[in-house]
Amino acid sequence: MAHSAPYPASAPAQSAVLGRVxxxxxxxxxxxxxxxxxxxxxxxxxxxxTSIGRDTFWTPAHLCIHFGxxxxxxxxxxxxxxxxxxxNRGAQESSVRIWGFYGPxxxxxxLWGGLAMLTSxxxxxxxxxxFGLDVQIMSPPHVVLILGIFTVGxxxxxxxxxxxxxxxxxxxxxxxxxxxxxxxxxTILLLMLNYEYxxxxxxxxxxxxxxxxxxxxxxxxxxxxxSGYRWAATKVAGIYVGLWLLALWLVPLxxxxxxxxxxxxxxxxxxxxEFPVLLFAGAAAVDFLLDRLAGRNKWLQAAVAGAGxxxxxxxxxxxxxxxxxxxxxxxxxxxxxxxxYMMRPSDYHLNHEFYAWEKTRAEFWLGMVFAFVAAILTTxxxxxxxxxxxRVRR
Amino acid sequence: MKRAIFCGIVASFLLEPGASAHVGSxxxxxxxxxxxxxxxxxxxxxxxxxxxxxxxxxxLDGRVSDIQIMPLRIVGEGSEAAPPxxxxxxxxxxxxxxxxxxxxxxxxxxxxxxEIDGAQGKAAMGVPVAAxxxxxxxxxxxxxxxxxxxxxxxxLSFIAIFGAATRESQLEPGQAVxxxxxxxxxxxxxxxxxxxxxxxxxxxxxxTSVANANVRDMVYKPPPMQVTLTGGNQLTLKLGxxxxxxxxxxxQLDKIIPDHGHLMHLFLVRIPEMDRxxxxxxxxxxxxxFVETLPAAPGGHYAVFADIVRESGFPDTxxxxxxxxxxxxKDAGNPLTGDDSEAVAAPFSNSQVNSTAPLGNGEHVDWLxxxxxxxxxxxxxxxxxxxTQSGQPVVDLEPYMGMAGHLVILxxxxxxxxHVHPAGxxxxxxxxxxxxxxxxxxxxxxxxxxxxxxxxxxxxxxxPQAGDxxxxxxxxxxxxxxxxxxxxxVEP
Numbered sequence: 001m002a003h004s005a006p007y008p009a010s011a012p013a014q015s016a017v018l019g020r021v022x023x024x025x026x027x028x029x030x031x032x033x034x035x036x037x038x039x040x041x042x043x044x045x046x047x048x049x050t051s052i053g054r055d056t057f058w059t060p061a062h063l064c065i066h067f068g069x070x071x072x073x074x075x076x077x078x079x080x081x082x083x084x085x086x087x088n089r090g091a092q093e094s095s096v097r098i099w100g101f102y103g104p105x106x107x108x109x110x111l112w113g114g115l116a117m118l119t120s121x122x123x124x125x126x127x128x129x130x131f132g133l134d135v136q137i138m139s140p141p142h143v144v145l146i147l148g149i150f151t152v153g154x155x156x157x158x159x160x161x162x163x164x165x166x167x168x169x170x171x172x173x174x175x176x177x178x179x180x181x182x183x184x185x186x187t188i189l190l191l192m193l194n195y196e197y198x199x200x201x202x203x204x205x206x207x208x209x210x211x212x213x214x215x216x217x218x219x220x221x222x223x224x225x226x227s228g229y230r231w232a233a234t235k236v237a238g239i240y241v242g243l244w245l246l247a248l249w250l251v252p253l254x255x256x257x258x259x260x261x262x263x264x265x266x267x268x269x270x271x272x273x274e275f276p277v278l279l280f281a282g283a284a285a286v287d288f289l290l291d292r293l294a295g296r297n298k299w300l301q302a303a304v305a306g307a308g309x310x311x312x313x314x315x316x317x318x319x320x321x322x323x324x325x326x327x328x329x330x331x332x333x334x335x336x337x338x339x340x341y342m343m344r345p346s347d348y349h350l351n352h353e354f355y356a357w358e359k360t361r362a363e364f365w366l367g368m369v370f371a372f373v374a375a376i377l378t379t380x381x382x383x384x385x386x387x388x389x390x391r392v393r394r
Numbered sequence: 395m396k397r398a399i400f401c402g403i404v405a406s407f408l409l410e411p412g413a414s415a416h417v418g419s420x421x422x423x424x425x426x427x428x429x430x431x432x433x434x435x436x437x438x439x440x441x442x443x444x445x446x447x448x449x450x451x452x453x454l455d456g457r458v459s460d461i462q463i464m465p466l467r468i469v470g471e472g473s474e475a476a477p478p479x480x481x482x483x484x485x486x487x488x489x490x491x492x493x494x495x496x497x498x499x500x501x502x503x504x505x506x507x508x509e510i511d512g513a514q515g516k517a518a519m520g521v522p523v524a525a526x527x528x529x530x531x532x533x534x535x536x537x538x539x540x541x542x543x544x545x546x547x548x549x550l551s552f553i554a555i556f557g558a559a560t561r562e563s564q565l566e567p568g569q570a571v572x573x574x575x576x577x578x579x580x581x582x583x584x585x586x587x588x589x590x591x592x593x594x595x596x597x598x599x600x601x602t603s604v605a606n607a608n609v610r611d612m613v614y615k616p617p618p619m620q621v622t623l624t625g626g627n628q629l630t631l632k633l634g635x636x637x638x639x640x641x642x643x644x645x646q647l648d649k650i651i652p653d654h655g656h657l658m659h660l661f662l663v664r665i666p667e668m669d670r671x672x673x674x675x676x677x678x679x680x681x682x683x684f685v686e687t688l689p690a691a692p693g694g695h696y697a698v699f700a701d702i703v704r705e706s707g708f709p710d711t712x713x714x715x716x717x718x719x720x721x722x723x724k725d726a727g728n729p730l731t732g733d734d735s736e737a738v739a740a741p742f743s744n745s746q747v748n749s750t751a752p753l754g755n756g757e758h759v760d761w762l763x764x765x766x767x768x769x770x771x772x773x774x775x776x777x778x779x780x781x782t783q784s785g786q787p788v789v790d791l792e793p794y795m796g797m798a799g800h801l802v803i804l805x806x807x808x809x810x811x812x813h814v815h816p817a818g819x820x821x822x823x824x825x826x827x828x829x830x831x832x833x834x835x836x837x838x839x840x841x842x843x844x845x846x847x848x849x850x851x852x853x854x855x856x857x858p859q860a861g862d863x864x865x866x867x868x869x870x871x872x873x874x875x876x877x878x879x880x881x882x883x884v885e886p
Contacts, residue, residue: 053477054497094567096558098551105563108555112548119544122537130531131442131608140601158563166567260497261465262472262504342499344471344644391564 024174028163030075031110031156032178035185037068038149042192043273047251050340051271053260065149072152073114076107094166094394104162105394110155116148138196146193153186161226162392176227183223184239190215191240191277198277200336201350203321205357206367212277213310213375218382220283221290221305225386230291237283244276248335258341265339275324275334278316285312286379298383306379310371325352416819417699417711417811418858419803422523423773424818425854428510429517431456434854436773437506443527443612444499449506450773451482453490458512460484461492468503468522468707468827470646479509498525501614501638502645503706505828522824524708526614526638530605549590556586614638619712621698626719627690627728631660631700633682633712646706650678653703653823654795655733658684659813661699661802662716664692667741668804668864671877674734687728689736693720699811707824711811733795735868737877742806742864751867751878756783759867759878762850768884770860776801776853778867778878787849794870797822799851806862818854860886 041064048061055062080103082088083095095102124141131139160182164175191198197211224232251272258267285308293301323329330337336351358364422437432455438448449463462479466472482494496506505520533541561571561579618634639647650657656675664670676686684700698714730736739745749761762777778799780788794800803812812819847869857863865880 053499096562098554098558105555105559108551108558112551112555115544115548115551119541119548122540126531126533126537129442130533131605131612140597140604162563257478259477260499261477262467262500263475263477264472266475346471346644388564393566394563 024171024178025163027075027079027107028156028160028175028178030071031106031153031159032182032185034068034072034075034110035153035156035182035189037071038065038152039068039185039188039192041065041068042146042149042189043247046192046195046273047270050342051256051258051267051269053258053341069114069117069149069152072110072156076103076111076114076155079103079107080111096394104159105392106155106157106159106162108155109158110152113148113151113153113155116151117145118148120145120148138193143193146189150186150189150193153182153189156182157186157223157226158389158392161389162394165390165393176229179227180223180229180232180235181239183219183227184236184243186223187216187219187236187279188240188243190219191279192273195273199355200275200317200321200324201353201355202357203317203324204354206364206371207357208317209310209314209371210367210374212279212282212313213306213371214378216279216282217286217306217309217375217378218385220279220286220309221379221382222385222389224283224287224290225383226389228390231284231287233283233287234280237279241276241278241280244273248272248275249332252332252335252338260341263341264344265341267341271338271340272335275329275336278320279313281316282309282313285309299380302380302383303376306375306377307372309379310375321354325354327352416709416813417713418805418809419812419819420524420526420528421771421856421858422521422819423814423854423856424521424820425454425775425852426519426521426817428508428519430514431458431510431512431517433458433508433510433519434773434775435506435508435521436856437521437523439523439525439528440498441528441531443501443525444497445527447496447498447506447523447525449482449494449496451492451494451508452773453492453512456512456514458490458492458510460511461494462509463494463496464507464509465496465498465504465523466507466520467645468505468520468824470706476507479507498523500645501526501612501642502647503704503708503824505824520828522707522820522828524821524824527612529613530609545594549594552590553583553586557583610637611641612638616710616712619698619700619714621714621716623688623716623718627688629676629686629688629716631658631676631684631686631698631712633684633700633702645708647704647708649705650702651705651823653701653709653821654797654815656795657702659701660684660686661701661811661813662691662696663699663804664694665697665715665808666695666806667743669739669741670694670696671737671739671802671866671879672734673736673800673802673866673868673875675732688718689728689730689734691718691736693718697808699813701813703821703823707821707827709821709824711813713811733875735875735877737866737868737879739864739866739879742862742881745881747881747883749880751880753780753876753878757781757788759869761880768857768882770857770884770886773854773856776855776865777850778853779850780869780871781849788871789849790871791847791849792870792873793847794868794875798847798869799853800868801853801855802866802868803855803857804864804866805859806864810858810861810863812855814853814855816851816853857884860884 041061044061044064048055048059080101083091083102092102096105098108120141123144127139127141160175160179164172164179167175194211194215197207202208220233220236223236252269254270256267256270286305289305289308290301293304324334324336339348358367420439424435426433431453434452434454436450440447451461461482463482464476464479466476480494482492485491502525504523504525506523507520510517557579560582561575615636615638617636617639620632622630657678658676660674660676662672670692674686676684679685696716696718698716700712703709749763751759753759758781760779760781762779780791782788797815801814815822817825861884863882863884865882867878869876
């Protein structure tokens with residue numbers, strides 16, 4: 001339920017109000033639904049493009065993405081307008097103020113994300129006309145769209161964390177579950193953004209670990225730190241791996257047919273995204289090391305946890321990659337024998353051999369060093385961001 | 395005797411950057427038979443690949459009730475499995491006119507496969523389409539304005555959110571903002587402004603590089619061609635490989651196959667007057683090297699157009715310019731042999747639009763325009779009739795390289811070059827590849843394998859843009875190739 005009573009300014013009255021924040025407000029659920037819808041939509045959209053090909057604005061995948069944006073956008077607008085002008089005006093005391101409007105920080109951040117998504121639409125339309133239909137995830141308009149989606153999710157995270165930070169112990173535990181779930185959705189968004197670089201056929205190249213080192217520690221460490229609960233990063237990564245595996249096993253049950261030519265591979269069912277990155281291993285290392293180093297210098301924490309993250313990811317993904325390129329992984333469990341309609345049969349072997357991103361040994365080792373340095377820096381960013389989120393109260 | 399060696403003049407620049415098979419004429423015009431039905435098909439190529447091709451089909455003979463279309467590669471992988479077909483929409487005003495759309499997802503040699511149903515049963519045919527990105531589009535001003543406003547709003551609100559996050563987000567509910575927080579908020583907003591400007595600057599750099607890479611990788615470029623003249627009449631053409639072709643080796647864009655009997659059809663046109671025209675067929679003497687001994691040709695500046703067809707049926711037209719020295723038949727030049735031919739015409743600058751072109755001895759070719767003006771982009775059957783001195787249709791036409799006639803179309807500024815046959819603007823070699831693949835449609839190559847050639851010849855074509863054009867209509871009689879030259883004006 002939304003807050004209906006004004007927040008009194010005095011300290012005793014204030015604590016009375018805080019006590020009332022025992023339930024999970026509607027907009028927290030709204031954020032969770034929005035970020036889930038956009039994440040599912042994005043996964044579905046990538047699968048749609050590899051299986052069916054043809055799309056319009058009205059594909060179910062697009063509708064899912066836009067539904068998430070609409071839920072987040074409308075709840076943000078409602079929250080801001082009702083706090084500024086309407087019946088929720090009393091909540092101005094626990095709001096931030098931007099250009100004369102009041103509302104929780106998360107609502108403004110979500111709204112910004114919605115505006116970025118809106119901006120990406122005419123940009124993407126022009127990009128299609130100028131350079132053809134998308135054949136890459138990381139086109140500039142897509143980056144604006146994904147940035148928007150990501151910011152919508154980030155706004156949701158801020159909304160939840162501000163409630164958490166004001167809540168009593170019981171409500172905080174409930175909110176923490178939603179927070180970790182929303183954090184997981186953000187992690188999945190980040191992984192989809194980097195999907196082209198975290199293919200298992202790159203797991204013997206430094207680029208794979210560079211990208212993981214750049215993208216994952218800020219999210220995992222930040223979310224874990226803000227949550228304050230033990231093994232939070234491991235839980236977030238575990239939910240991702242679980243959901244991704246479910247998708248790998250269930251998505252191919254949905255009948256589909258390629259609707260664009262040339263059709264190099266006949267499609268009978270939706271093609272899922274590839275086997276997940278076993279992120280929980282790196283996340284567990286981060287959780288364990290940060291727990292051990294609690295209270296020590298932040299840079300020391302970052303150095304040890306960041307390096308530990310990369311080391312464990314190499315230790316896990318290197319042999320897993322070797323397994324995934326082997327014939328043993330060509331089955332429904334590991335799913336390395338799914339091919340997009342646009343994949344030529346003469347290119348199938350690419351699924352079953354490593355691609356050397358770095359062309360020389362020196363490039364490889366330089367890339368690996370970069371991965372370690374990046375992980376240390378991004379872990380430090382994650383620590384700072386997590387600590388900042390723990391203090392957000394509006 | 396000492397042979398004078400004239401070595402050198404090498405000019406190998408493109409007449410139009412990003413020119414295509416033909417030059418400046420990317421749309422496909424095709425006239426062919428699908429079983430009992432005769433169709434005139436126009437494929438309006440998309441500017442970008444992947445992109446949507448517009449397909450128009452006019453039924454010329456027979457009654458058709460439904461046409462389904464699908465894209466397939468002509469050869470190799472992707473030539474077997476088609477996506478579900480799309481139905482073409484039947485015009486309400488003209489039930490024998492159909493229109494449809496097809497996504498072309500990749501560059502290369504494709505066919506639009508058409509499955510036709512009508513009063514005389516079902517039939518099928520394929521129309522070769524060379525799919526390639528032609529150019530990129532500039533952003534419209536209105537789109538740019540909308541995006542600029544949205545970008546400004548995003549930038550300002552980003553800075554404001556950073557300020558609010560620093561100033562108030564960590565205060566207890568109801569707590570007044572301390573002055574220190576306000577100061578820190580101002581610093582945070584300054585930092586946010588620098589951050590977002592840096593992001594925009596770097597983003598712009600990245601987007602520009604992505605856009606440039608797209609242009610480099612996707613927009614078609616013909617292979618470079620080095621043209622060298624030695625000994626006064628020995629023309630050597632060395633073909634290179636463009637980056638566009640290099641990227642698409644899997645699509646059989648390397649090996650050259652014969653197109654109506656020759657690996658290369660070479661056209662030399664003296665410019666700017668277009669008063670000398672040569673249609674030659676150099677021999678390949680080494681890999682990608684073609685040699686032709688020129689006939690005695692007057693000196694001057696010549697535009698060179700070299701047509702080839704790749705193994706996949708994809709056509710390339712390379713262009714260059716060449717300076718021929720003043721020579722005489724005694725010093726240089728061989729008599730024309732085989733299928734080589736030449737024509738002499740009045741200077742383009744002095745000529746007027748004509749519908750009759752002399753062939754000599756009072757014989758002539760009439761262009762049957764029915765008084766209609768030519769319009770840019772309008773699919774038209776260009777009809778020509780070869781007549782005797784007394785105005786009777788000739789009865790002694792022979793196939794010229796297997797066809798009733800050849801038509802070469804040039805725009806005055808050379809921005810358009812097209813080599814068209816009675817089947818249309820499609821490469822005949824691509825049609826032959828398709829013929830093997832489309833059983834029961836052997837008649838699709840209309841205009842080829844004539845027992846006797848009728849006096850009236852039609853060429854399906856659409857002029858890509860308005861302007862002045864010169865048309866060279868080539869026919870063969872008594873073993874001699876004759877050329878009628880027409881000048882035409884095309885309205886917008």
